[in-house]
Amino acid sequence: MHGFVSHYTNRLDSKGRVSIPAAFRAVLTRDGFDGLYCFPSLSQSAVDAGGNGLLNEIQSRLDGIQPLSPEHDLVSTALFGISEILKVDGEGRVTLSDTIKAHAGITDQVVFAGLGYKFQIWEPGRFAEHRAEAMRRALGMLSDTPAREGRA
Amino acid sequence: MHGFVSHYTNRLDSKGRVSIPAAFRAVLTRDGFDGLYCFPSLSQSAVDAGGNGLLNEIQSRLDGIQPLSPEHDLVSTALFGISEILKVDGEGRVTLSDTIKAHAGITDQVVFAGLGYKFQIWEPGRFAEHRAEAMRRALGMLSDTPAREGRA
DNA sequence: TGGAGTCATATGGGCGTCAATGGATTCACA
DNA sequence: TGTGAATCCATTGACGCCCATATGACTCCA
Numbered sequence: 001m002h003g004f005v006s007h008y009t010n011r012l013d014s015k016g017r018v019s020i021p022a023a024f025r026a027v028l029t030r031d032g033f034d035g036l037y038c039f040p041s042l043s044q045s046a047v048d049a050g051g052n053g054l055l056n057e058i059q060s061r062l063d064g065i066q067p068l069s070p071e072h073d074l075v076s077t078a079l080f081g082i083s084e085i086l087k088v089d090g091e092g093r094v095t096l097s098d099t100i101k102a103h104a105g106i107t108d109q110v111v112f113a114g115l116g117y118k119f120q121i122w123e124p125g126r127f128a129e130h131r132a133e134a135m136r137r138a139l140g141m142l143s144d145t146p147a148r149e150g151r152a
Numbered sequence: 153m154h155g156f157v158s159h160y161t162n163r164l165d166s167k168g169r170v171s172i173p174a175a176f177r178a179v180l181t182r183d184g185f186d187g188l189y190c191f192p193s194l195s196q197s198a199v200d201a202g203g204n205g206l207l208n209e210i211q212s213r214l215d216g217i218q219p220l221s222p223e224h225d226l227v228s229t230a231l232f233g234i235s236e237i238l239k240v241d242g243e244g245r246v247t248l249s250d251t252i253k254a255h256a257g258i259t260d261q262v263v264f265a266g267l268g269y270k271f272q273i274w275e276p277g278r279f280a281e282h283r284a285e286a287m288r289r290a291l292g293m294l295s296d297t298p299a300r301e302g303r304a
Numbered sequence: 305t306g307g308a309g310t311c312a313t314a315t316g317g318g319c320g321t322c323a324a325t326g327g328a329t330t331c332a333c334a
Numbered sequence: 335t336g337t338g339a340a341t342c343c344a345t346t347g348a349c350g351c352c353c354a355t356a357t358g359a360c361t362c363c364a
Contacts, residue, residue, distance in 0.1 A: 010314070015349090019314050037157075042291040061294060062268070067209050068231075070195045071293070073267060078290030081265035081272070082283060084158045085175075090351060091314080162324070167339090171324050242341065243324080307364090315356070323348085331340070 003027060004050070004114030009124060011109050016101075017093040021112050024119055025092045027051075036094050038121070039083035040103040045126055047100050050118035057117060096121075155179065155205070156266030161276060163261050168253075169245040173264050176271055177244045179203075188246050190273070191235035192255040197278055199252050202270035209269050248273070 008021040020028070020036065028036065033051030041048050048054070058079045065072040086094040096106060104110075104123055111127040113120045122130065160173040172180070172188065180188070185203030193200050200206070210231045217224045238246040248258060256262075256275055263279040265272045274282065 013315060014317085017315085022313060040287070042287050042294070067269065068213050073193075073195070073272075074286050075290045075293060076267040077265060077272075077282065077286040080155070080157050080268050081159055082287065083266075087350065089349095090353095093315085095349080165324095165326060167326095169325090174323060239340080245324090247339085305364100308362090310359105310361075312359085313357085316354080317352105318354100319350105319352080321348105321350080324346090326345075327343085329340105329342075332338090334335100334337085 003053070003116040004119040005116070007111055007113040007127075009109060009111050012096070012106070015095065017089070017095050018110055019091065019093045020088065022092065024112060024114065025088075028088075034088075036086040036088055037083060038086060038100065039079065040100065041120065042078065044120075044130065045104050045123075046113075046130070047096075047104050047121040048118050049121055054118040155268040156202070156271040157268070159263055159265040159279075161261060161263050164248075164258070168247050169241070170248065170262055171243065171245045172240065174244065176264060176266065177240075180240075186240075188238040188240055189235060190238060190252065191231065192252065193272065194230060196272075196282065197256050197275075198282070199248075199256050199273040200270055201273055206270040 004024055004027055006023065008023075010018050010021065012018045028051045031051035031053055033055070036049055037051060037055055038047050038049035040046075062072065062076060062079070065075060084097055084100065086096070088094055096110075100106070100121075104121060105126060106121070106123045109124050111122040111124050113122060113127060113131075156176055156179055158175065160175075162171050162173065164170045180203045183203035183205050185207070188201055189203060189206060190199050190201035192198075214224065214228055214231070217227060236249055236252065238248070240246055248262075252258070252273075256273060257278060258273070258275045261276050263274040263276050265274060265279065265283075
């Protein structure tokens with residue numbers, strides 16, 4: 001299996017730690033990134049997370065922009081500056097920062113949702129809404145979009 | 153990790169010293185630059201800082217401009233002439249000059265924000281605004297970028 | 305087919321280490 | 335000799351690291 005798929009719900013403990021689902025940890029390990037790269041989603045109240053696969057995706061976007069330009073600063077601020085690298089402990093847990101928790105409205109539980117090259121971390125209630133919305137809109141997009149390789 | 157990523161908030165002590173985040177220090181050490189190269193951002197009320205990686209980026213930018221031309225003088229003045237090299241003490245702290253503090257509106261706290269090949273130093277309040285702005289505009293820039301395929 | 309045993313994951317908590325911070329002492333230079 | 339800076343030392347508080355336990359799924363065997 002290549003990427004992050006399926007979804008899992010885990011709890012935060014008293015120190016704010018939460019276990020990354022074992023299936024996702026396996027992907028991160030294979031990916032070779034030490035830690036968990038994550039940042040608030042630009043358009044949703046969720047957190048985008050991943051490893052080198054996600055990082056490469058971001059870097060390839062930045063490669064098209066001239067360094068030292070205001071545009072480059074802007075995008076790299078949004079993607080690198082706002083991001084955080086969380087350490088993963090021996091048990092596969094991370095501690096979410098206050099910034100991240102605030103952005104996603106996370107309190108005591110989170111949903112991990114796989115999106116292939118990355119995954120998202122949601123507050124369970126918001127994820128339920130998002131999921132419903134995503135299903136409706138994806139249906140519309142899939143029906144009038146030409147067939148494309150189904151990436152995993 | 154190759155570049156400056158994530159962000160940190162640190163305080164200035166009574167002598168105006170502030171600790172460079174350990175993660176950034178690690179990058180600077182590997183980068184091999186002794187000290188901290190920094191200059192006021194041309195477009196923002198922040199300070200650009202980094203090591204050899206940043207210097208190389210500037211140099212390669214200058215390479216595209218005809219030497220001895222007024223344009224070259226202008227750019228090299230803006231990027232080299234205005235810069236300062238701050239000394240890093242044994243604990244990994246630097247003392248920001250008055251010029252720099254004035255430019256960025258820094259008083260007692262600063263945010264270090266990684267932008268990959270360099271990082272920026274902000275007054276926390278201004279960074280919060282800038283961050284929100286960056287997220288909004290980056291979203292716009294990224295979403296109408298042609299979609300790419302073939303991710304890992 | 306059912307039950308016991310086994311295993312892996314999720315979860316809880318304690319402790320040591322390091323980074324951030326504050327202060328003091330020494331040094332250089334005017 | 336005074337002023338500012340650089341180096342050194344001390345404190346503390348967070349976080350990384352380790353060990354212990356619970357819980358549920360799965361296997362294997364009777």
